[in-house]
Amino acid sequence: MKETFSPSVRALRGAPGPPAPPVAPPDPGALAAKVRTLAPSMTRSMQRVAEAVAGDPAGCSHLTVTALAVHTGTSEATVVRTARLLGYPGYRDLRLALAALAAQQATGAAPAVTADIAVDDPLGDVVTKLAMEEQQTLADTASQLDTVQLEAAVSALSGARRTDVYGIAASGLVGQDLAQKLLRIGLIAHAHTDPHLAVTNAVQLRSGDVALAITHSGTTHDVIEPLRAAFERGATTIAITGRADSPVTQYADLVLTTACSRESELRPAAMSSRTGQLLVVDCLFIGVAQRTYDDAAPALSASYEALAHRHTPRAARQA
Known part of the structure; x- marks a missing residue:
């Protein structure tokens, strides 16, 4: 017997599917990975919101939806849409995740995003930056991989x-x-x-x-x-x-x-x-x-x- 299919696949094959299970918000530690994965498909205004919350979770966790919209030069609707695209039911849930992520980073549990490689970087710095990026990609993939x-x-x-x-x-x-x-x-x-x-x-x-x-x-x-x-x-x-x-x-x-x-x-x-x-x-x-x-x-x-x-x-x- 074939494995259970997702509702969209079942619809394509013409078979009725079970109700979709509720989706839990992503773990705070996976937020930066989610931003990196989804950013290329976002609008530029949504990218600004996503990059802001991933780059400064502590600061953004204290901002209201209106304040974050002003901070990123977007609208409240864009902030809410970005939160939902990242997997959170609403902006309040995203703020809670940002606070948790900030706490993790403060204790060293969550690595900071590494800097891009510059054309004039010494080769030793290139090795260090690549190693950190590779480690981050592995950790991000492991954290979001659906074991079912x-x-x-x-x-x-x-x-x-x-x-x-x-x-x-x-x-x-x-x-x-x-x-x-x-x-x-x-x-x-x-x-x-x-x-x-x-x-x-x-x-x-x-x-x-x-x-x-x-x-x-x-x-x-x-x-x-x-x-x-x-x-x-x-x-x-x-x-x-x-x-x-x-x-x-x-x-x-x-x-x-x-x-x-x-x-x-x-x-x-x-x-x-x-x-x-x-x-x-x-x-x-x-x-x-x-x-x-x-x-x-x-x-x-x-x-x-x-x-x-x-x-x-x-x-x-x-x-």
């Missing part, structure tokens, strides 16, 4: 007759990493970075197969199309994306979201989004390896032995 969806994805992959993975450019490299890991434990998996091959393979999938799409923006047509084809043929579909409301999720039974640090001139989104995607891929692989351990362990041992044999000089092997 993750468990369902692990179950689907563990029992799949075949898994196809779709991704382009940097996301394609992450997809190849996942496919290779699954192959190492004896599962049938293929990564497709060519959009034509992706679609022609997707139309061969059926119930019992898994199609997994990786796209940070969630809008990459060459990734959405093969996932849609697999979706329509009854395969279980999974999306790894930075946007839970992006177009790719309309054809995903399961959605795993990743975080991304702020994009800058010398640090494009593809760099930081790849970090979060690799964390999700590793979580999927470990989960599948745990579920299929009796088969996975011997397969891993066999692959290790084969590689060790290949790396041993011929003379030593013949001795």
